[in-house]
Amino acid sequence: ETLKVGMITTLSGGGAALGIDVRDGFMLAIKQAGADIEVIAQDDQRKPDIAVQLADKMVQSDKVDVLTGIIWSNLAIAVVPAVVQQGKFYLSPNAGPSLLAGERCHENYFNVAWQNDNLAEAAGGYANDAGYSNSFLLAPNYPAGRDMLTGYKRFYKGAVANEVYTKLGANEYAPEIAQIRASGADSVYFFLPGGMGIAFLKQYAQSGLDIPLVGPAFSFDQGILQAVGEAAMGVKNTSQWNKDIDNPTNKAFVESFQAEYGRLPSLYASQGFDTASLLISAMGKASVSDADAFRDALRAADFKSTRGDFAFAPNHHPIQDIYVREVIKEGDVYTNKIVGVAMTDHANAYIDDCQM
Amino acid sequence: MNREAAISLLIAAGLLAAPLLGNAFDEPFVITLATKVAILGLAGTGLNIALGYGGMVSLGHAAFFGLGGYVAGILASHALNYEPLFTAPLLVEGTTQMLIIWPVAIVVSGVAALVIGALSLRTTGVFFIMITLAFAQMVYYFAISWPAYGGEDGLSIYIRSEFPGLNTLNPLHFFAICYVLLILAIGFSFLLSQSRFGLALGGARQNAQRLATVGISPFRVKLTAFVISGMMAGLAGALYADLNRFVSPSMLSWHTSGEIMVFVILGGTRRLFGPAAGAALYIVLENTLGDVSEHWLLLLGALLVALVLFARGGVIGILAGQTRHA
Amino acid sequence: MTVSLIVEQLLNGLQFGFMLFLMAAGLTLIFGVMGLINLAHGSFYMIGAFACAAVAAATGSYWVGLAASLAAAAAAGALVEVAVIRRLYRRDHLDQVLATFALILVFSEGTRWVFGSFPLYLTVPDFLSGPVALPGGIDYPLFRFAIILIGLVIAVGLFLLIARTRLGIRIRAGESDREMIAALGVDIRKLYTTVFAIGAALAGLAGALVGTIQSVQVGMGEPVLILAFVVIIIGGLGSIVGALVSAILVGLADTLGRFLLPVAFDTFMDSSTANNVGSALASMLIYILMALVLFLRPTGLFGTRAH
Amino acid sequence: MPEPILQTEKLSKRFGAVVASDAVTLDLVAGEIHALIGPNGAGKSTVIKQVAGEIRQDSGSIRFAGRDIGRLDMVARARLGLARTFQVSSIAPEFSALQNVMLAVQSVERKTFRFLKPARSDTSLKEQAMSHLVRLLLDDRAEIRAGDLSHGEKRALEIAIALALRPKAFLLDEPMAGMGPENTAKLIEILDGLRTEAPILLVEHDMDAVFALADRISVIVYGRIIASGTPEQIRANEEVRRAYLGDEGHDGAA
Amino acid sequence: MTALLEVAGITAFYGTSQALFGVDLAVGEGEVVALMGRNGMGKTTTIRTICRMMPHREGRIAFAGRDLARLPSHRAAWLGLGLVPEGRRCFPTLTVRENLIAAARPGHWSVDRVVGLFPQLAERRNQKANTLSGGEQQMLAIGRALMTNPRLLILDEATEGLGPLIRREIWSVIAALKEAGLSILVVDKSLKELTAVAERCVILEKGTTCWSGASADLTPALTDRYLGV
Numbered sequence A: 001e002t003l004k005v006g007m008i009t010t011l012s013g014g015g016a017a018l019g020i021d022v023r024d025g026f027m028l029a030i031k032q033a034g035a036d037i038e039v040i041a042q043d044d045q046r047k048p049d050i051a052v053q054l055a056d057k058m059v060q061s062d063k064v065d066v067l068t069g070i071i072w073s074n075l076a077i078a079v080v081p082a083v084v085q086q087g088k089f090y091l092s093p094n095a096g097p098s099l100l101a102g103e104r105c106h107e108n109y110f111n112v113a114w115q116n117d118n119l120a121e122a123a124g125g126y127a128n129d130a131g132y133s134n135s136f137l138l139a140p141n142y143p144a145g146r147d148m149l150t151g152y153k154r155f156y157k158g159a160v161a162n163e164v165y166t167k168l169g170a171n172e173y174a175p176e177i178a179q180i181r182a183s184g185a186d187s188v189y190f191f192l193p194g195g196m197g198i199a200f201l202k203q204y205a206q207s208g209l210d211i212p213l214v215g216p217a218f219s220f221d222q223g224i225l226q227a228v229g230e231a232a233m234g235v236k237n238t239s240q241w242n243k244d245i246d247n248p249t250n251k252a253f254v255e256s257f258q259a260e261y262g263r264l265p266s267l268y269a270s271q272g273f274d275t276a277s278l279l280i281s282a283m284g285k286a287s288v289s290d291a292d293a294f295r296d297a298l299r300a301a302d303f304k305s306t307r308g309d310f311a312f313a314p315n316h317h318p319i320q321d322i323y324v325r326e327v328i329k330e331g332d333v334y335t336n337k338i339v340g341v342a343m344t345d346h347a348n349a350y351i352d353d354c355q356m
Numbered sequence B: 001m002n003r004e005a006a007i008s009l010l011i012a013a014g015l016l017a018a019p020l021l022g023n024a025f026d027e028p029f030v031i032t033l034a035t036k037v038a039i040l041g042l043a044g045t046g047l048n049i050a051l052g053y054g055g056m057v058s059l060g061h062a063a064f065f066g067l068g069g070y071v072a073g074i075l076a077s078h079a080l081n082y083e084p085l086f087t088a089p090l091l092v093e094g095t096t097q098m099l100i101i102w103p104v105a106i107v108v109s110g111v112a113a114l115v116i117g118a119l120s121l122r123t124t125g126v127f128f129i130m131i132t133l134a135f136a137q138m139v140y141y142f143a144i145s146w147p148a149y150g151g152e153d154g155l156s157i158y159i160r161s162e163f164p165g166l167n168t169l170n171p172l173h174f175f176a177i178c179y180v181l182l183i184l185a186i187g188f189s190f191l192l193s194q195s196r197f198g199l200a201l202g203g204a205r206q207n208a209q210r211l212a213t214v215g216i217s218p219f220r221v222k223l224t225a226f227v228i229s230g231m232m233a234g235l236a237g238a239l240y241a242d243l244n245r246f247v248s249p250s251m252l253s254w255h256t257s258g259e260i261m262v263f264v265i266l267g268g269t270r271r272l273f274g275p276a277a278g279a280a281l282y283i284v285l286e287n288t289l290g291d292v293s294e295h296w297l298l299l300l301g302a303l304l305v306a307l308v309l310f311a312r313g314g315v316i317g318i319l320a321g322q323t324r325h326a
Numbered sequence C: 001m002t003v004s005l006i007v008e009q010l011l012n013g014l015q016f017g018f019m020l021f022l023m024a025a026g027l028t029l030i031f032g033v034m035g036l037i038n039l040a041h042g043s044f045y046m047i048g049a050f051a052c053a054a055v056a057a058a059t060g061s062y063w064v065g066l067a068a069s070l071a072a073a074a075a076a077g078a079l080v081e082v083a084v085i086r087r088l089y090r091r092d093h094l095d096q097v098l099a100t101f102a103l104i105l106v107f108s109e110g111t112r113w114v115f116g117s118f119p120l121y122l123t124v125p126d127f128l129s130g131p132v133a134l135p136g137g138i139d140y141p142l143f144r145f146a147i148i149l150i151g152l153v154i155a156v157g158l159f160l161l162i163a164r165t166r167l168g169i170r171i172r173a174g175e176s177d178r179e180m181i182a183a184l185g186v187d188i189r190k191l192y193t194t195v196f197a198i199g200a201a202l203a204g205l206a207g208a209l210v211g212t213i214q215s216v217q218v219g220m221g222e223p224v225l226i227l228a229f230v231v232i233i234i235g236g237l238g239s240i241v242g243a244l245v246s247a248i249l250v251g252l253a254d255t256l257g258r259f260l261l262p263v264a265f266d267t268f269m270d271s272s273t274a275n276n277v278g279s280a281l282a283s284m285l286i287y288i289l290m291a292l293v294l295f296l297r298p299t300g301l302f303g304t305r306a307h
Numbered sequence D: 001m002p003e004p005i006l007q008t009e010k011l012s013k014r015f016g017a018v019v020a021s022d023a024v025t026l027d028l029v030a031g032e033i034h035a036l037i038g039p040n041g042a043g044k045s046t047v048i049k050q051v052a053g054e055i056r057q058d059s060g061s062i063r064f065a066g067r068d069i070g071r072l073d074m075v076a077r078a079r080l081g082l083a084r085t086f087q088v089s090s091i092a093p094e095f096s097a098l099q100n101v102m103l104a105v106q107s108v109e110r111k112t113f114r115f116l117k118p119a120r121s122d123t124s125l126k127e128q129a130m131s132h133l134v135r136l137l138l139d140d141r142a143e144i145r146a147g148d149l150s151h152g153e154k155r156a157l158e159i160a161i162a163l164a165l166r167p168k169a170f171l172l173d174e175p176m177a178g179m180g181p182e183n184t185a186k187l188i189e190i191l192d193g194l195r196t197e198a199p200i201l202l203v204e205h206d207m208d209a210v211f212a213l214a215d216r217i218s219v220i221v222y223g224r225i226i227a228s229g230t231p232e233q234i235r236a237n238e239e240v241r242r243a244y245l246g247d248e249g250h251d252g253a254a
Numbered sequence E: 001m002t003a004l005l006e007v008a009g010i011t012a013f014y015g016t017s018q019a020l021f022g023v024d025l026a027v028g029e030g031e032v033v034a035l036m037g038r039n040g041m042g043k044t045t046t047i048r049t050i051c052r053m054m055p056h057r058e059g060r061i062a063f064a065g066r067d068l069a070r071l072p073s074h075r076a077a078w079l080g081l082g083l084v085p086e087g088r089r090c091f092p093t094l095t096v097r098e099n100l101i102a103a104a105r106p107g108h109w110s111v112d113r114v115v116g117l118f119p120q121l122a123e124r125r126n127q128k129a130n131t132l133s134g135g136e137q138q139m140l141a142i143g144r145a146l147m148t149n150p151r152l153l154i155l156d157e158a159t160e161g162l163g164p165l166i167r168r169e170i171w172s173v174i175a176a177l178k179e180a181g182l183s184i185l186v187v188d189k190s191l192k193e194l195t196a197v198a199e200r201c202v203i204l205e206k207g208t209t210c211w212s213g214a215s216a217d218l219t220p221a222l223t224d225r226y227l228g229v
């Protein structure tokens, strides 16, 4: 029978690019598999209260079986616990807050992207490999920002030159750049998603500083890179996916995505695609009406991921390789190339906090 | 009965009928939406007292709305985690009883309104708009970066708070609570607007100097109205927290202030049912336009512009004509 | 902490101040002088940035892009004034709030429709690119000096326009009594359309210039809107000098606050709490500043008008 | 002479270079109309504003009903019984004329903070307010929006509000301005009768009215009182003639 | 002779309430006409329709041979209407000088001539209008209208709030302007001065012209009946 999926994601306003990529990746997988899935995708406007109400609607009125789509951690925290309590499945294509990985983990909650700290941890690991010993850390002042610095420090072994939290949404980084200059750091680790990252990278390039930058993939994703341009060239960043990961699934995905939508897929598109692939694999094994069987089928993660090997840790978050990428230019297009592996079969730090 | 009264009755009846129909036709989401309309209408009714009757254009009501929400969230989360709020000087436990949460929310937001109002009422006009915004933004950034109750991530309540004799988890019951409170608030606004205090408040809005020369302190009158207004917004916030079983700083953001203000203007300032009508229209548009197009915000914007241009005095204004009680 | 760091931060604060002034310049005219509440100011800012980015990409010339930003924003401004704002002069101020709030939705979503959801590329033109070396070993980006310079020019220009020209006198007269100035023989409608378009063009120019070193994306105008209002209110309505002074004050407070507050708190609490509290306070700082100024001077620093 | 109810002592106020009032010493005793006249810009309104508390004097003191009110705000002074009218009508434009007066009545009753009882059902409030409108020939305009009244009607409403305050003293700033001849005559009659209720400090440029009404006249020029006395004394004063009256006083006598 | 200003049978409304029910009035070239009536009879409303600050519904208003019906108020002003409005309406945030030059049009009157007429304004050239005394504002309003160098000067209670000496001064200015050939329409409360300077009077009662004729024909019976004196 038809499986009903409710997708709550950001389709309007500033953060829409991410939501659209997740949705497009997700839909592509369904289309390719010809799976019998009905997707109801709706815009959460990046507001937690709207997201909660959409979840209510999808559960109560649309009677969906599975929910997915949320981009932002704060929205996920608002929506997921209530949804899974009502016996629905939630597959996260992006947000992976520590709360949902640890204390508030749930048997019906699966994260197909990463635990939030993962890419930061990998960046810390990479910093060790690169021989950095005095890092300057920079993130916006909100929970995800603090998690991203904690994740880095969890693996990074060197000293911390300074740790600076900026206002969320800040676009002006001259004061921080001055502090970096004065700090004597040998590397800068930063987490500044979206427009913040664009502004920072451009301003950093203008400042004439040449201390190496490293960060999680979020500021270097395919959509954003074109806007940063030259200023991002050569920067190392960590990601569980890149378009040049060498496996047939990924190759096919990148090609078909480009053919379908006329643009290169981003990290988020791959996550949307993988989420749908996981769902389809589980559908093949069990009916969603048999929750236990369906859950086991999901847990088996018996699908071909665009990132290669993929398995779930006990708290239903990925065990996966995380790569180091470098920003390059291919023709006119700025993109990433994998230059190394930061961590292999990496899980997450919250497994022990999770009792399910 | 004049025309506005008839329309008001119609709106009240419609808002009551929608969830009942939703329930009958197995569309429970309609109940949620109607509840949301009632709650945001309540917040708007509160703002209408300050903005409409008192002429105090506050762009900071999200602060009171959010504080009410956080009161509910914090009390409930302490109760659910069995952690007392304070141990010294006396033991204060959390609670999930609406009948306790509401008064606390009302008092907390009232006190906040008293402080913010007292400081802000030195200014008038757009300066007042901006200083109330400033205070709300302070609370907002504080909530975002203060980790104890979740910061930007917010705070989940998981279980809706309880009301004696009702099952609040039943959407209809919860709607009934919100609806009754909305009607009570509107009734109170009506009495207030017709009372001697309402007369003085209108005087303060139109000409504070005139009021002062007849020996009534415009400051005291306005501050009183501002506090009442903030209290209603706080109560609405507490209900909103229970509706979503979740509070977050977004309740405190200037968008929320702006949205509540839009409900009031859209419905018609100084119209008793204006805020509820505005909230209903906005929420219905928000929930139906999305199916029309991915670019539904554009449609919404265009519709709102058209409404401002052609519907003087808001929705109630076009329906009921220009006259209104001053 | 070295002297040169402090000097550099002061310079940053000053520069941020000029940037703020630039962002607020258009609003000074529309809101501060004409007295129209225009929440869609940020949209003109965004339109300028997108026009500049798109045209610069198409033509390869940053300068043509800048010209396009002026033209596009002015056109949008004139259109908005004629189609919407003009019909609201006789109404409650609040109708302007609702209408321009709605216009934000229209412009943001319209821009996303035309340009897609991804940020656009816009970067510093080559000959303004890179740092210059200042005495004391400070490298400072050349483009930021250009922003200071342009900010100054606009400040002086606006000041002369408002305070010294007949046009300025008429705008101010219209702000307090449109009917009367018209009865005396001034075509106030045309005048207001023109000035609104100029205000929008200034916003567009600011969007292009600031977008060059920040990011060009949908929604970029929203934080600007609030900042610009803050600047004008602190300065006092109608006062160009006030707007400039207040922009610099806000710029310095914000820059020094985010840099010094964590350090200051570090002296008496453990460093991670200090960092949290300090940066939390820093993000509230400009609002604290605004509340303080308004508490002490309810019509702003240089304001006399209580409207 | 009885103890004055209102007494200003050396009130001074400067605005930059302009000395708006310069050591103004004035008093008002029960039962009298004391006119304050002088050229435009001489500082008459400034005196009224200082007494009413709209602006704070730079120096000097004000006593009213036996207390020093120099530091009280407008509201407190009004509550002590000072009723003031404005040179430029100051009314609540969206309220009806009647509601404008009701506001004053309820203030006198000290019953403003009543939230639940409808004011319109309060017949005594309404009746009292109406009686004051009747006095100023405004009864058929009672339900009109005050902002829609004609200029002269607004001026009359302003007086009605002051009457409704039943004050201990009136401060009237050009009450006749803008009123037609008929209403002026009517107002002269009203003020004439009013002086026994409460004394009036009257600022007015209508010399017919001033000479018809005043028991005492003080003349202010450049912020300074240059003469004070009975109407006859003032009319005869050469300096006053030169600075202000011209030959107006003679006409008034004629 | 065709009149400079001709108002015939106009009616006008504020919202739904009618204020004018048929006003007729004419001002000839170089003529001074007084518009009279009790408070609230429609004098100001008539003036507002002439200056196009509000529309009329029926009737005709022509100025210098042009129908004003479709003109916006600034165009009417360009034809040569100069208004001293009721209640002064100086631009409060502008200085005295700025008030004067805001709408100035070239001609005889200049800032220097105006402050020559009202020396008190000279010292206050750079003072904001909202800090002027009432009488000073009135002088400013008159000066501002003169600065537009009108063909027809319309004075709505222009001597309100002025002291006796200045008032006399204004009346002699009006007389002088009349000598110089300016047409004037004037509303004022002081009958004596009005009838001295105006050739003709028009009296309004409840929004209609109830009497008009030469000043000389204005009998005490008439003034008692229509003006209450």
Ligand SMILES: Nc1ncnc2c1ncn2[C@@H]1O[C@H](COP(=O)(O)OP(=O)(O)OP(=O)(O)O)[C@@H](O)[C@H]1O
Binding pocket: D015, D016, D018, D019, D020, D038, D039, D040, D041, D042, D043, D044, D045, D046, D047, D087, E124, E127, E131, E132, E133, E134, E135, E136, E161
């Ligand atoms: N805020 C102010 N700033 C500067 N000058 C002021 C201010 N207020 C009043 N003045 C000046 O003080 C003087 C006295 O003004 P006031 O209003 O008391 O005059 P007045 O006697 O009432 O005159 P009128 O009869 O014309 O109303 C005037 O010259 C006026 O210009």
Ligand SMILES: Nc1ncnc2c1ncn2[C@@H]1O[C@H](COP(=O)(O)OP(=O)(O)OP(=O)(O)O)[C@@H](O)[C@H]1O
Binding pocket: D144, D147, D148, D149, D150, D151, D152, D153, D178, D180, E014, E017, E019, E037, E038, E039, E040, E041, E042, E043, E044, E045, E046, E086
């Ligand atoms: N804005 C308005 N809205 C509604 N009615 C108005 C408005 N202005 C004036 N009126 C009414 O129109 C009528 C004529 O008013 P108008 O101002 O023309 O009288 P006027 O003859 O100039 O009186 P005054 O001598 O008092 O200035 C009055 O009854 C008045 O109440």
Ligand SMILES: [Mg+2]
Binding pocket: D044, D045, D046, D087, D173, E133, E134, E135
């Ligand atoms: Mg005066």
Ligand SMILES: [Mg+2]
Binding pocket: D150, D151, D152, E043, E044, E045, E086
């Ligand atoms: Mg009149």
